[in-house]
Amino acid sequence: MRSPLRTLTRRGLLTGTVGSAALLATAGTLAGCGTKGAQQTEAGCKSEDLSATEKKVAFSNWPQYMDTDEKDESKRPTLDAFVAASGIQVTYSEDVNDNNEFFGKVRNQLAGCQSTGRDIMVLTDWMAARVIRLGWVQKLDKSKMPNVEANLLQSLRGRSFDAETQLAVPWQSGLAGLAYNAKVTKEIRTVDELLTRPDLKGKVTVLSEMRDTIGLLLQSLGHDPAKFTSAQFDDALNKLKKAVDSKQIRRFTGNDYAPDLAKGDIAACIGWSGDVVQLGFDDEKIKFVVPESGVMLWSDNMLVPNKATHKANAEALMNHYYDPAVAAKLAAYVNYICPVQGAQAEMEKIDPDLATNPLIFPDDAMLSKAKVFMALDEAQEKEYETKFQQVIGA
Amino acid sequence: MSALAHVPTSAGKPAPPPVRRGRNRLLPYLLLLPGAAWLLVFFALPLVQLASASLYDPAGSLSTGYAMTWAFSNYPDALQAYWPQFSRSFLYSAIALVLALLMGYPLAYAIAQKAGRWKNLLLVAVVAPMFTSFLVRTLAWKTILSDNGALVGLLRDVHLLGPDGRLLATPIAVVLGLTYNFLPFLVLPLYASLERLDPRLLEAASDLYASPLRAFAKVTLPLSMPGLIAGTLLFFIPATGDYINAELLGTPNEYMIGNVIDSAFLVRLDYPQGAALSFLLMAAILAIVFVYLRRAGTEEVL
Numbered sequence: 001m002r003s004p005l006r007t008l009t010r011r012g013l014l015t016g017t018v019g020s021a022a023l024l025a026t027a028g029t030l031a032g033c034g035t036k037g038a039q040q041t042e043a044g045c046k047s048e049d050l051s052a053t054e055k056k057v058a059f060s061n062w063p064q065y066m067d068t069d070e071k072d073e074s075k076r077p078t079l080d081a082f083v084a085a086s087g088i089q090v091t092y093s094e095d096v097n098d099n100n101e102f103f104g105k106v107r108n109q110l111a112g113c114q115s116t117g118r119d120i121m122v123l124t125d126w127m128a129a130r131v132i133r134l135g136w137v138q139k140l141d142k143s144k145m146p147n148v149e150a151n152l153l154q155s156l157r158g159r160s161f162d163a164e165t166q167l168a169v170p171w172q173s174g175l176a177g178l179a180y181n182a183k184v185t186k187e188i189r190t191v192d193e194l195l196t197r198p199d200l201k202g203k204v205t206v207l208s209e210m211r212d213t214i215g216l217l218l219q220s221l222g223h224d225p226a227k228f229t230s231a232q233f234d235d236a237l238n239k240l241k242k243a244v245d246s247k248q249i250r251r252f253t254g255n256d257y258a259p260d261l262a263k264g265d266i267a268a269c270i271g272w273s274g275d276v277v278q279l280g281f282d283d284e285k286i287k288f289v290v291p292e293s294g295v296m297l298w299s300d301n302m303l304v305p306n307k308a309t310h311k312a313n314a315e316a317l318m319n320h321y322y323d324p325a326v327a328a329k330l331a332a333y334v335n336y337i338c339p340v341q342g343a344q345a346e347m348e349k350i351d352p353d354l355a356t357n358p359l360i361f362p363d364d365a366m367l368s369k370a371k372v373f374m375a376l377d378e379a380q381e382k383e384y385e386t387k388f389q390q391v392i393g394a
Numbered sequence: 395m396s397a398l399a400h401v402p403t404s405a406g407k408p409a410p411p412p413v414r415r416g417r418n419r420l421l422p423y424l425l426l427l428p429g430a431a432w433l434l435v436f437f438a439l440p441l442v443q444l445a446s447a448s449l450y451d452p453a454g455s456l457s458t459g460y461a462m463t464w465a466f467s468n469y470p471d472a473l474q475a476y477w478p479q480f481s482r483s484f485l486y487s488a489i490a491l492v493l494a495l496l497m498g499y500p501l502a503y504a505i506a507q508k509a510g511r512w513k514n515l516l517l518v519a520v521v522a523p524m525f526t527s528f529l530v531r532t533l534a535w536k537t538i539l540s541d542n543g544a545l546v547g548l549l550r551d552v553h554l555l556g557p558d559g560r561l562l563a564t565p566i567a568v569v570l571g572l573t574y575n576f577l578p579f580l581v582l583p584l585y586a587s588l589e590r591l592d593p594r595l596l597e598a599a600s601d602l603y604a605s606p607l608r609a610f611a612k613v614t615l616p617l618s619m620p621g622l623i624a625g626t627l628l629f630f631i632p633a634t635g636d637y638i639n640a641e642l643l644g645t646p647n648e649y650m651i652g653n654v655i656d657s658a659f660l661v662r663l664d665y666p667q668g669a670a671l672s673f674l675l676m677a678a679i680l681a682i683v684f685v686y687l688r689r690a691g692t693e694e695v696l
Contacts, residue, residue, distance in 0.1 A: 035450070037459035100660040111456070134457055202560065244646055250563045251645040265541045265562060378455050382663065389657050390475070392646050 038111035040135035040306060045113035047138055051312035056089040058310070059317065060102075060121045062300065063094040063255075064278075065172065067333035078329050082320045088313045098254050099127040099209075106305065110136040115307035119314045126211050128168045128301045129161035129375050138304045140166050144315040147322035151341045155367060156299060160375040168301035169318045172274070172336035175288075175359065175370060176212035176296040179276045180268035181261055182285040188268050190291050191220035195243040203267040205260065206240070208252035210388040211373040212296050213240065213270055219294035225371045233384060241391045252392045261286060273359045274336035288359060290369060297370035299339065331360055448669035456663055468670040476654050476671065483650040484678070486565070486640075487633035490572035494580050494629055497573075502584035502621075503614075507591065520581050532571055532642050539567050539643070563645045571639035579628040587621025588614075623690050631679055651675055 069075035076092065083090055096102045102123070106116045110131070123131065131137055142149055148169055162168045180188050184203070188194055194204055207213050215225035217236035243249050250266060258275045260266045262283060276288040304314050320326060324342035331338035332350050338360055347355035358366050376384065447460070448468055454460035473480065505516045523531055538545060539561040546562075549555040561567050591614060599609035615622075637652025651671065658668030 035447075035454075035459045037457055039457040104660045107456075202558075202563065247645075247647070249645070263540060263542060378457060382455065385662050386664065389662050 038107070038134055040110070040113055042135065042139070045135070045306045047307050047311070048309055049311045050309040054310060055087050055313070056091065056310060057119045057313040057317055058091040058093070058117060058308075059314075060093050060095050060118045061171070062096045062122060065094070065122070065300075065334055066092065067330050078321070078326050081326070082317060086313075086316055086320070088316060090317065096122055099124050103127060103130070109307075110134070110305060113306060115309070116305050118305060119308040119310040120302050120317065121305055122171050122300050122302055124209070124300050125159070125161070125298050126373065126376070128303055130381070131303065131305075132161050132167050133378070136306055137167055138306060138308065138311055140169070140304065140311070140315055140318075142166060144312060145169070145319040145322070147319045151322045151324060151327075151343075153339050153341055156339050159372070168303055169322075170299040170339040171302050171321070172331075172334060173297060173299040173339050174336040175273040175290070175362075176207065176209075176216065176270060176298065177273065178216075178268065178289040178291055179261060179271040180287060180289065181264050181266075181283075182287060183283075184264045185267035187287075187289075189289060191216055191293065194268055194270070195239065195248055200267055201246070201248050202250050203265075204243075204249050205251055205253045205257045205266050205269040206243075206249050207257075207270050207272075208254060208392060210385055212272075212298070213252075214384075214388065215296040215371065215373045216270060216291070216294075219296075219371065220291065222293070225294075225296065225373050227374060230383075234387075237387055237391055244391060272336075274334060277335040277357070277359050290366060294369045294371055295366075297337075297367075297372050335360055337362060444669045444672060447665050448673050450666040450669075452664070452666050454666070460665065465666065468666045469674060472667050472670040473674060475667075476651065479649055479651045479654050480674070480678075482648070483634050483652070483675075484682075486569050486648075486650060487572060487630055487636075490569050490576070490633055491580075491626060491630050493569070493573045494577050495626070498577055498580040498584060498625070499622075502581045503588050505581075506585050506588035507593070517585070520578050520585075524578055528575060528638060531575060532638050535567070535571050535574065535643060536562060539570070562643065563648075565644070565648050567643040568639050568648045568650075571643045572633045572636060575636070575639065576629045576633045579632070580625040583624040583628060584618060584621040587618040591617050619690065623687070627683060627686075631683070634679060635675060 066076050067078050069077055079090055079092060082088070095105075102121070106118075106121070108114075109116045111134075142165075152165070152170070153173075156170050156173065157165050159165075159168075178188055178191065178194055185200060188197070188200075194200065211225075214233065214236050217239050218225045218228055218232060221232070221235055221239065223232040223236070240249075253260075253269070255272075255275065257266065257269050257271055258279060261269055261271065261276075262279050271288070273288050276286060279286040280288070302314075302318055304311050308314065321330065322340050324340055324346045327338055327340035327343040328346035328350055331340075331343055331347065332354055335354070335357075338344070338347075344355055344361045347361070354360055362370070446462065449462065449464050449466065450460035450468075451463040451465055452468055452471070501520075505513055505520070509516050537543065540546065541560050541562060546555065546560060549561070550557060550559060555561070561570075595613050595617075596609055599613050600606070604612060634650075635652050637650055637656050640648050640650045640653055655668050655671050655675070658664045658671060
């Protein structure tokens, strides 16, 4: 039996495989010449709406961004109320963990005008701006969302990436500022303290979202994050680089700074208001600070991607969450800034303490310190992101 | 084979019929077909695509697309920008490999030769952590190494760490994480080799007045070489490309090449650079493996 097999030796097989792979590679590179642009247009990528016949909607959101029942974690009261009232079945997935990661997940489909299987995706301002710029989302019908028309906070209308307020509906908003654990450190008040105070060395984390971190640094240097020059950006980046080089900054984080801050492994950080408010319920020593120099305001937005087939259902769901009573219930659970007017009055009935919490219903004084990061074009985005990534080590 | 046996042959001739020879010659290739098709679709084609992406015009962008300009300069440019992370990857995984060998070899030997009826239980103990996700295991290390955890507390008490010293977010944590996460890949092939080791050979060695150390060097080690080589490769290759350990247990100062590639593809959207870095990593690993195998001179693995 061995003799016929002897024609195929390991070595021969390997040589053959490597050889043909090399051949294929050459042929492939010759044939595959570049990629097409990912830009889509409304006319070029039409989506069908099957809402009338299919009573369902697929909703992709961030983890811990939806109220759950106190007794049964699998129940989501405000969402269940929507299902009961409208008869629309909601497939709710917590599969947005990071804007960039999620973008990587849906990039190929949306660039090729294919369905992602999602009807609503929730993305942060700058990522929403990018997918809007690429023409990857559907225009919403305002007449189907009277609550949004009536109740969306004034400061969130006509944002630079969605001038007509017809592409992105804020889910929750929030602030990026400073946070510290009073068990392990004394109070911090400014960005400079965070980046230079010797007792914090190696116990500081900073957000890996460039806009939040650089935005705060720009403000600490007296620049305006809503309108800055390339030189001012470099200024802020240098300040960050100094803190990295001096090993003041322990690491760059997404949401994952929260457990470290609670444990005291990190003493202070740049963090998001909602996380810190939630940590504060369990441990009042964990505090959020709005630095004198200013704070960053951002929103996570509901968007309907191209080829999503249940747009009208999605609009009904958005409309539901802009009912002040529903918004108040949600805000009482997630503790981010509520983008719905009238929810503060509803909150009085649920929890008067929360109704007066400026991190959920900010007053004018705080809003005046809050800035939204400048909308970047593609070239700027690449330049700034590359420079920033170089400083954060990747 | 029974079907082949009934192939009509002209009676009385001793030579095997040509039909049968042809079938047999084809058989190994037929058996290879599913695997080869799998490799072609999920390995070779993506590799070709990645190769061409690494030569795209670096000035391209997502919205306009990338033109194929044979930009070989992507390679030196990427290396220039990220050589520290590159060399760090090899340094960390080499240190982790040495640590893993120091722990893994005695462990594999003990399981294979000395464990007796506990052998299966011990093997399960080596493999069991693999039942949970890689991510979860690494996150568990965050708790173990935590600044306020028992381990750091103990090390501070015995003054191995300063009062403000920490393990988390240091190179030590990253190397420990790599060592732990890839240890089973080293232990299992080693175990397979050592299990086949005939104890009578060791007896013979000692009958011939070899000291235990000499018997190890002259008998055990050479006989375990195939497992050792397979194990070190299975350990070293994924450890070098790993980015989870550096991300979760390290700081920007510990980032490895995997972190850079991750950010090139997902954050900076610099696809040509990400592809070029991936190929550089692959080439570097291939070169190391090639030299290593030449040196170790084994036909058992390749």
